[in-house]
Amino acid sequence: MRVLLVEDDVALAEAVKAYLDGKGFAVDHALTVAAARQLLPLAPWDAMLLDLHLPDGDGLDLIPSARRRAPQLPIIVLTARDQVSDRVRGLDSGADDYLVKPFDPDELLARLRAIERRRSGGASSVVTVGELVIDLGQMTVLRRDEAVSLTAKEWALLRVLASRLDRIHLKSSLMEALYSLDDEVGSNTLEVFIYNLRRKLGTGSIQNVRGMGYRLVGDGA
Numbered sequence: 001m002r003v004l005l006v007e008d009d010v011a012l013a014e015a016v017k018a019y020l021d022g023k024g025f026a027v028d029h030a031l032t033v034a035a036a037r038q039l040l041p042l043a044p045w046d047a048m049l050l051d052l053h054l055p056d057g058d059g060l061d062l063i064p065s066a067r068r069r070a071p072q073l074p075i076i077v078l079t080a081r082d083q084v085s086d087r088v089r090g091l092d093s094g095a096d097d098y099l100v101k102p103f104d105p106d107e108l109l110a111r112l113r114a115i116e117r118r119r120s121g122g123a124s125s126v127v128t129v130g131e132l133v134i135d136l137g138q139m140t141v142l143r144r145d146e147a148v149s150l151t152a153k154e155w156a157l158l159r160v161l162a163s164r165l166d167r168i169h170l171k172s173s174l175m176e177a178l179y180s181l182d183d184e185v186g187s188n189t190l191e192v193f194i195y196n197l198r199r200k201l202g203t204g205s206i207q208n209v210r211g212m213g214y215r216l217v218g219d220g221a
Helices: 010-022 033-042 059-069 084-092 105-120 152-163 171-178 189-201
Strands: 002-006 026-030 047-051 075-079 097-100 126-129 132-135 140-143 206-209 213-216
Touching: 002 010, 002 033, 010 026, 010 105, 026 033, 026 171, 033 059, 047 059, 047 105, 059 075, 075 084, 075 105, 084 097, 097 105, 105 152, 126 152, 140 189, 152 171, 152 189, 152 213, 171 189, 171 213, 189 206
Parallel strands: 002 026, 002 047, 047 075, 075 097
Antiparallel strands: 126 132, 132 140, 206 213
16 A cells, blocks of 8 residues: 655654554655655555645645545545644545544554555455455454464555455556655566465465466465
């Protein structure tokens, strides 16, 4: 899941980014409204985390341009403004959700997971495919009732594949979900992760649709 974090508190931004990176999210950070405007066209964002009080303006001023570029982009406002009038203003300006600082990172994670479920059309966070049981909420995988240990990047890749079983996922879209703009990416990195997942989940668990991409089939051979 690709997230744009717009936050001028560097310590908070680094903490949020580190936390979400560890959960398999790809996070890019902008300190100002101007910096966020530059980042918006550079990636297909899955969510925006938006502070309101920024050095060069109100974060809400960013919402119209974000909506023009991506009308369905989920926007969660993160702010110290805790008055009801502030929340109403944020939601009326086009934000989808609102978290008051200081917030529990687990609550932020839960809201991002809810966005993923809505996007995939799933009411439940548990996906069963073949002999695999994948809990997108708890970030757990069972194969033949045995827990499977995954790295953050392996989990990020599996989460994308599991969120839309009916879709063939292009290599480019999988790479975008795995890496932020500043990451250095090798030419065969995705293939390495696919290989590692197949080794852990079964050699037939991920199908390579030649010339198109990958999909999770849960063969588990």
